[in-house]
Amino acid sequence: MPGLVHVVDDDASFRTAIERRLKLAGYDVATYPSAQQLLDRPPDNGRLGCILLDVRIPGLSGPELQNRLSELGSTLPIVFLTGYADTATTVRAIKAGAEDFLTKPVSSAQLIDAIERAIARHGAASTQRSKLDSHRALLATLTPRERQVFELIVRGKINKQIAHQLGTTERTVKAHRHQVMEKMQVHSLAELVSIAERLGVLDSKNDAGR
Numbered sequence: 001m002p003g004l005v006h007v008v009d010d011d012a013s014f015r016t017a018i019e020r021r022l023k024l025a026g027y028d029v030a031t032y033p034s035a036q037q038l039l040d041r042p043p044d045n046g047r048l049g050c051i052l053l054d055v056r057i058p059g060l061s062g063p064e065l066q067n068r069l070s071e072l073g074s075t076l077p078i079v080f081l082t083g084y085a086d087t088a089t090t091v092r093a094i095k096a097g098a099e100d101f102l103t104k105p106v107s108s109a110q111l112i113d114a115i116e117r118a119i120a121r122h123g124a125a126s127t128q129r130s131k132l133d134s135h136r137a138l139l140a141t142l143t144p145r146e147r148q149v150f151e152l153i154v155r156g157k158i159n160k161q162i163a164h165q166l167g168t169t170e171r172t173v174k175a176h177r178h179q180v181m182e183k184m185q186v187h188s189l190a191e192l193v194s195i196a197e198r199l200g201v202l203d204s205k206n207d208a209g210r
Contacts, residue, residue, distance in 0.1 A: 006076070
């Protein structure tokens with residue numbers, strides 16, 4: 001799986017070696033001698049890739065850069081590299097969302113395997129995000145009344161109950177229900193409930209009948 005690997009390491013010879021190794025494996029590579037250089041030109045979340053990050057770099061450390069990128073909303077997975085195995089740092093980085101933690105010297109096979117997994121995860125997360133964005137856009141096309149019907153349907157209410165709660169007829173509810181299914185581009189109640197769960201609609205405490 002192709003992708004762009006951002007390599008952040010203060011060791012110039014290491015950067016050169018890693019860049020050569022990754023390009024041979026088919027990846028595009030961008031290198032940075034410091035964390036600040038990467039922050040000055042934040043990577044594009046939309047481009048499939050990952051960050052290969054040294055733990056101990058002068059100035060902003062690897063874990064500090066991880067925190068800053070998280071604050072900026074970066075979704076690029078991070079694979080840490082370290083010359084000094086430190087359990088506490090490893091645990092903190094993994095808890096903060098690091099994809100992997102490799103100890104130098106790292107074999108080509110181990111490095112490529114970690115990067116492949118990181119980029120695959122980034123691709124899967126991007127697909128999920130675009131699906132969510134698409135569902136949100138469809139939800140926004142519902143009229144206020146259709147939105148009320150939608151929220152009651154996914155909470156398991158039948159047409160008769162919805163009609164009673166909204167002060168309308170079952171026939172009207174059926175018409176709204178049909179419109180909701182059409183606009184949300186689904187063919188079953190199960191699909192509609194699944195979308196509602198992903199969008200957090202079912203977590204909402206709002207009164208759908210207001």
